[in-house]
Amino acid sequence: MLSGLLALTAACSSSEPRPVAVEEPSEPVTIASTEKAPEKKIRVKAERPLQYTVKKGDTLWGIASLFLHDPWYWPEIWQNNPQVKNPHLIFPGDVLTLVYIDGQPRILVNDAKHRSVAKTANGMPVVKLSPSIRTTPLEASIPSIPGDAIRQFLSKPRVLPKKELEAAPRIIGSDKRHLVLSTGNRVYIRGELDKERVRFSVFRPGDKLLDPETDEVLGYEAKYAGNVLIKDYGDPATGDITFSEREMLIGDRLLPEDRSKLENLFFPHVPDFEIKGQIISLYDALFGVAQYQIVVLNRGERDGMEVGHLLASYTQGETVRDRFDKRRSRPVKLPNERSGLIMIFKTFDRVSYALVLESDEVIHNHDYVQTPRL
Numbered sequence: 001m002l003s004g005l006l007a008l009t010a011a012c013s014s015s016e017p018r019p020v021a022v023e024e025p026s027e028p029v030t031i032a033s034t035e036k037a038p039e040k041k042i043r044v045k046a047e048r049p050l051q052y053t054v055k056k057g058d059t060l061w062g063i064a065s066l067f068l069h070d071p072w073y074w075p076e077i078w079q080n081n082p083q084v085k086n087p088h089l090i091f092p093g094d095v096l097t098l099v100y101i102d103g104q105p106r107i108l109v110n111d112a113k114h115r116s117v118a119k120t121a122n123g124m125p126v127v128k129l130s131p132s133i134r135t136t137p138l139e140a141s142i143p144s145i146p147g148d149a150i151r152q153f154l155s156k157p158r159v160l161p162k163k164e165l166e167a168a169p170r171i172i173g174s175d176k177r178h179l180v181l182s183t184g185n186r187v188y189i190r191g192e193l194d195k196e197r198v199r200f201s202v203f204r205p206g207d208k209l210l211d212p213e214t215d216e217v218l219g220y221e222a223k224y225a226g227n228v229l230i231k232d233y234g235d236p237a238t239g240d241i242t243f244s245e246r247e248m249l250i251g252d253r254l255l256p257e258d259r260s261k262l263e264n265l266f267f268p269h270v271p272d273f274e275i276k277g278q279i280i281s282l283y284d285a286l287f288g289v290a291q292y293q294i295v296v297l298n299r300g301e302r303d304g305m306e307v308g309h310l311l312a313s314y315t316q317g318e319t320v321r322d323r324f325d326k327r328r329s330r331p332v333k334l335p336n337e338r339s340g341l342i343m344i345f346k347t348f349d350r351v352s353y354a355l356v357l358e359s360d361e362v363i364h365n366h367d368y369v370q371t372p373r374l
Contacts, residue, residue, distance in 0.1 A: 042076055043069040044098075044105050054094045060144040060267055061357065063090075067098060067107070070372075072270050072310050077107050089141045144267045146292070150345050150355055153294050156224035156245075157283065158203060158255060159348045165205055165220050168253040169193050172236060181241060181248040187228065188236040189254060198230045200239070200254040204246075209351055211298045212278055212366060218298060218350040221281065225252055268310040268343045268357065275299060276370040279313070279363065283353070288362035292355065295342060297369060300350040309344040311354070312372040313363050339363050341372070 048067045064071035090096070090109060097108045160168075169191030174181055181187060193200070203222035211218055226244035230237055241248065283294035295313075299305050317334030340359035344352045356363060 042073045042105060045069055048098065050098050052096045054090055054092050054096065054142060056092045056142075058092070058142050059146055060090065060142060063096070067105075072268055072372075075267060075269075077105050091141050145343065145355075145357065153283070153345075153353070153355075157294070157296075157346055157353045158222040158224075158258075159209065159219035159351050160222060162208070162217075162220050165222060165253060167191070168203075168255055169200075169237075170254070171202070171248065171250055171252050173250065179250060182244040183226070183241050185241045185248075186231075187239050187241060187248075189228075189230075189239055190236045191254070193230065193233060193237055193254070194256060195233050197256055199242075199257050200228050200230065201257050202226050202228055202241075202248055202252050203255055204249065204252050207281075209280055209296065209298075212280060213298070216350075218280070218300075219348065221296070222253065222255065227257070228254060267308065269308055271304065271309050271311075271371050273304060274371050275303065275305075275311070276368065277303070277311075279365055279367045279369060280351070282365050288364050289356055290359040290362060291340075291357070295354050295356065295363065297344075297352045297354060298350075299369075300352050301347050302349055305344055305347050305352045307344055307347060310357075310372065311342050311344070311369040312338055313340045313342055313356075314368045314370070315339045315361060315364065316367065336368055337361070339367060342369065 045067060052063065052066065054063070060074060061071055064074035068074060068077075094109050097110075099106050099108055169189050171181070171187045172190050173188045175186040175188075178185060202225040204225050206221035206223045208220050209218040210216070223246075225246050225248045227242045228239040229242050230239045232238040277297050277299035279295045280298045281296035282289050283296065285293060289295060297305075297311075314336035315338075317336050319331045319333050321329065321331050339361040340363055341357045342354040342363075343357050344354050346353040354369075
């Protein structure tokens with residue numbers, strides 16, 4: 001599903017950019033629309049750098065946030081750039097230069113070995129770029145978003161039908177008769193184990209995920225607890241706990257390890273269709289989440305959700321009464337307020353898991369999500 005990866009503005013270097021001579025319009029530039037999307041208005045930040053040297057630890061999302069009010073438009077400003085075959089591959093040491101071509105903003109890239117600096121008549125530096133063939137391994141490119149923020153969660157969330165979760169192999173006891181189990185404990189398991197595997201993940205059956213709009217049961221969440229290495233496939237089978245993220249209990253279930261990995265080739269992007277939904281669960285949180293935490297949505301693959309989709313979250317507006325209006329006693333619904341941006345990183349048929357990329361306010365359970373308003 002995914003591997004390697006892909007922070008955001010905080011992750012980017014704060015070093016001062018070197019100015020270059022460029023012509024720029026005084027107003028934001030409007031870019032022509034694609035086939036499916038409406039007209040796109042790319043808003044370049046007034047305080048953006050004109051030139052930026054990529055540093056280790058940077059991310060595409062963070063760099064895009066330096067230049068653009070809406071970072072998801074980053075691929076658009078690489079459009080028709082003949083120097084770049086894949087706009088998602090940028091490497092430490094590359095120099096990014098903001099220019100305007102036919103009145104439209106563009107980012108040009110050149111590595112340190114193939115650039116030179118000249119000066120205009122008034123002494124302003126002008127970067128001269130020369131095309132070159134890159135031989136740097138793909139793994140050396142900077143990620144689109146902070147991989148560590150997702151990697152720790154990638155194999156953990158599971159959403160299963162109730163019957164499938166109940167039928168999974170289960171821990172029935174331990175050699176020390178412990179009720180609470182952890183790394184190093186030996187456990188005994190009953191149920192159908194795939195004998196082609198020796199490594200399994202342990203999950204605790206969680207709550208059912210309900211759609212707040214329809215009351216439909218979307219699935220049952222399984223909470224990751226750790227890993228078990230099978231030593232013997234008898235009845236009961238014998239296994240050793242090799243890792244525990246939380247305590248394991250009698251009755252926890254075994255599922256095959258999820259070896260999903262993160263790709264370094266996708267960039268957060270807005271769906272090309274309008275979608276609305278709600279947050280139905282907070283992963284390992286009770287009252288609210290912020291940047292780099294996880295939420296569960298009531299929209300999944302059947303609704304068109306895919307990895308990389310970017311949605312805006314909105315806090316529900318309160319319902320109040322206008323006590324100064326003598327003519328009306330009906331309650332007034334205040335507008336929903338945008339609270340952040342979330343990115344889908346794991347999808348199931350009816351639900352999706354998303355990483356909070358940006359949070360202006362605390363994001364709560366049952367907050368609304370939708371395609372960002374442009």
